[in-house]
Amino acid sequence: MTQDAQCLICKRQEESENPDIILETKNFVVRHSRETNILGYLVIEAKRHVLDLTEATEEEAVNYGSLLKQVMSLIRKLTGAERIYTFSLGEAVPHFHVHVIPRTDSLPRFFRGRGIMSYPLEPGLKEDQMQEVCKSLRYILKTSTVKP
16 A cells, blocks of 8 residues: 555554554455544544545545445444534545544533534543443454445
8 A cells, every 4th residue: 555654544553563443445444443432433544544435535525425335334333423523634644534423422522523524532430441332343243234
């Protein structure tokens, strides 16, 4: 895959062991976010270093659409989320990645909708919480109709 030596996502994908990865396809990696304490907050990252879908191949674009549907189904199955927010900015890290965030009843109203952009980045999930939720997501993938 095309990589950028300075890119945080490219560097992370080169790590031999990354316990946050939920699933991997030919073109994408799905990992649990460490950016907040929201359980089930996943990030879909392109394996190839591209800024956005305009730089994606036709295969990557098609794969992205079906993967996004699967990831949203996986999150809903895990969390029971009423809504699932998705967005991609590419400003801080100019590598195509999409935030996929469950919105459950427990999320305070202030952070719903566009308010999600104000959700605090700290504290993040504790390591044992992160590993437990990743384990649960992988189990759902193995045992349900939600398939990569």
